[in-house]
Amino acid sequence: MFDNFFDGRLEMTDSPFVVVEGLHFARGEKDIFRGVELQIPRGKITAILGPSGTGKTTLLKLIGGQLVPDAGRVTIEGEDVHALSRKALFRLRRRMGMLFQSGALFSDLSVFENVAFPLRVHTDLPEAMIRDVVLMKLEAVGLRGARELMPSELSGGMARRVALARAIALDPELILYDEPFVGQDPISKGVLVQLIKRLNDALGLTAIVVSHDIKETLSIADYVYVISDGRVMAHGTPDSLDVDEDPRVSQFVHGEPDGPVPFHYPASDFFSDILNMEKRP
Amino acid sequence: MIGRIVILGRRGCEVLEALGRAGQFLAQSAVGVPSREGWYLWLRQVHFVGVLSLAIVLVSGLFIGMVLALQGYTLLVDFGAEQALGQMVALSLLRELSPVVAALLFAGRAGSALTAEIGLMKATEQLTSMEMIGVDPLRRIVAPRLWAGFVALPVLTIGFSVVGIYGGYLVGVEWLGVFEGSYWSNMQSSVDFIGDVGNGMVKSLVFALVVTWIAVFQGYDLVPTSEGISRATTRTVVYSSLAVLGLDFVLTALMFGGFS
Numbered sequence: 001m002f003d004n005f006f007d008g009r010l011e012m013t014d015s016p017f018v019v020v021e022g023l024h025f026a027r028g029e030k031d032i033f034r035g036v037e038l039q040i041p042r043g044k045i046t047a048i049l050g051p052s053g054t055g056k057t058t059l060l061k062l063i064g065g066q067l068v069p070d071a072g073r074v075t076i077e078g079e080d081v082h083a084l085s086r087k088a089l090f091r092l093r094r095r096m097g098m099l100f101q102s103g104a105l106f107s108d109l110s111v112f113e114n115v116a117f118p119l120r121v122h123t124d125l126p127e128a129m130i131r132d133v134v135l136m137k138l139e140a141v142g143l144r145g146a147r148e149l150m151p152s153e154l155s156g157g158m159a160r161r162v163a164l165a166r167a168i169a170l171d172p173e174l175i176l177y178d179e180p181f182v183g184q185d186p187i188s189k190g191v192l193v194q195l196i197k198r199l200n201d202a203l204g205l206t207a208i209v210v211s212h213d214i215k216e217t218l219s220i221a222d223y224v225y226v227i228s229d230g231r232v233m234a235h236g237t238p239d240s241l242d243v244d245e246d247p248r249v250s251q252f253v254h255g256e257p258d259g260p261v262p263f264h265y266p267a268s269d270f271f272s273d274i275l276n277m278e279k280r281p
Numbered sequence: 282m283i284g285r286i287v288i289l290g291r292r293g294c295e296v297l298e299a300l301g302r303a304g305q306f307l308a309q310s311a312v313g314v315p316s317r318e319g320w321y322l323w324l325r326q327v328h329f330v331g332v333l334s335l336a337i338v339l340v341s342g343l344f345i346g347m348v349l350a351l352q353g354y355t356l357l358v359d360f361g362a363e364q365a366l367g368q369m370v371a372l373s374l375l376r377e378l379s380p381v382v383a384a385l386l387f388a389g390r391a392g393s394a395l396t397a398e399i400g401l402m403k404a405t406e407q408l409t410s411m412e413m414i415g416v417d418p419l420r421r422i423v424a425p426r427l428w429a430g431f432v433a434l435p436v437l438t439i440g441f442s443v444v445g446i447y448g449g450y451l452v453g454v455e456w457l458g459v460f461e462g463s464y465w466s467n468m469q470s471s472v473d474f475i476g477d478v479g480n481g482m483v484k485s486l487v488f489a490l491v492v493t494w495i496a497v498f499q500g501y502d503l504v505p506t507s508e509g510i511s512r513a514t515t516r517t518v519v520y521s522s523l524a525v526l527g528l529d530f531v532l533t534a535l536m537f538g539g540f541s
Contacts, residue, residue, distance in 0.1 A: 064413055086417075090412075107402075121416050166414075
């Protein structure tokens with residue numbers, strides 16, 4: 001009996017935390033995903049890279065169960081996210097944290113109350129304990145002194161750090177980062193890179209980072225998926241992608257302006273367009 | 282021709298679909314026993330949609346009562362019937378003007394604010410992040426607002442009537458010199474509590490449900506851009522005003538039309 005038990009557990013720890021299989025998703029006429037396959041390893045930082053507009057945020061929303069795929073499955077620890085009832089889905093989400101691009105702090109609550117929010121709604125902790133936990137989380141992101149401020153008084157970088165503190169308030173097992181570095185100055189970018197790495201090391205979180213900031217993301221990722229045209233274009237460790245010879249991968253990873261992904265949006269010939277006076281604009 | 286029929290059919294389907302979404306939305310958000318915190322959230326919304334709308338509703342009520350008395354007096358005095366002024370003011374207010382005008386003001390003052398607030402929460406991903414924290418925004422954000430509106434508008438309507446009748450008194454009795462005793466006693470003898478006050482309150486409850494429902498649904502269902510928010514806010518005011526006026530006719534026909 002115990003043999004089986006240990007076998008099962010061993011298998012569990014080896015199995016990926018999140019599995020995405022044959023994911024299809026379309027918005028209106030536009031296909032966003034055409035058969036995406038991902039395996040997110042447990043306790044590691046997995047980066048999902050891709051040009052803007054490839055639906056990276058959509059992918060996170062599909063993993064979080066906010067959107068329903070047209071075909072395919074997303075399983076988190078064996079639970080099919082989209083087959084769960086609304087109640088079970090909300091229970092599953094308590095084990096996840098998500099850092100939104102905009103921070104998405106509740107604008108009517110102070111920094112302290114924002115971080116305390118998940119604790120207040122999901123636990124029965126006494127007020128003193130909530131205070132301690134919130135201060136610990138804020139200390140971890142370096143904003144303990146800003147607890148009294150309102151979200152409107154924070155800079156973009158600070159808002160994102162508060163949002164990070166809120167996302168880890170319940171000690172989630174999985175954390176989803178949606179473009180954590182976008183629009184940040186170099187200092188806050190550096191701070192966020194450090195924080196994501198440190199949280200992963202210290203708490204053993206499974207992290208998914210969706211981004212198009214190659215340098216920062218590759219510096220902390222353990223495994224990388226590159227998505228383009230609705231499919232996984234390449235995957236591997238950061239080092240292996242750096243030397244990948246596929247022209248599409250290399251264009252993206254090295255940030256070349258023109259290549260297989262064209263600089264120009266599809267259009268008719270430039271000269272005939274300029275000379276064609278009748279069809280304005 | 283066929284094209285037009287196709288467009289008409291598609292529009293019809295879209296409207297039905299939106300109605301279905303709105304119905305599902307109402308069912309999911311209105312049902313459920315509020316927790317202790319739910320009461321607190323509800324109370325805050327009652328303050329926001331109710332207490333803060335008091336000023337505009339009461340001031341409008343006062344003026345409408347005054348205008349009613351002035352207009353009524355000039356009409357009634359020709360027949361020597363100015364003693365019936367109290368009755369006229371009270372009945373017009375209780376049966377029609379209070380529920381309708383209070384609902385229209387409520388749609389403009391509180392409904393549009395609800396739509397914009399929920400819409401902005403949606404645009405800044407606050408609703409999504411709440412979902413990801415594992416809290417249902419329908420319960421936490423929408424339900425308190427829905428119930429607050431449902432309770433606040435009938436109370437505002439009562440206030441509107443009271444102040445309106447006082448406004449009629451100011452103009453009719455204090456200014457134009459109608460005998461005070463007949464103003465009040467005619468009112469007392471002609472107003473039926475169930476038939477007039479009760480029916481007016483039923484109207485007000487229906488309007489409260491419809492206006493708040495439209496406001497929160499428009500906020501929740503909008504396209505999360507600045508243009509989307511402005512459109513949804515406009516739609517809230519337009520739809521609720523039309524719904525209130527249309528429903529008022531239906532309810533009046535049922536209550537006072539002599540069909541029963």
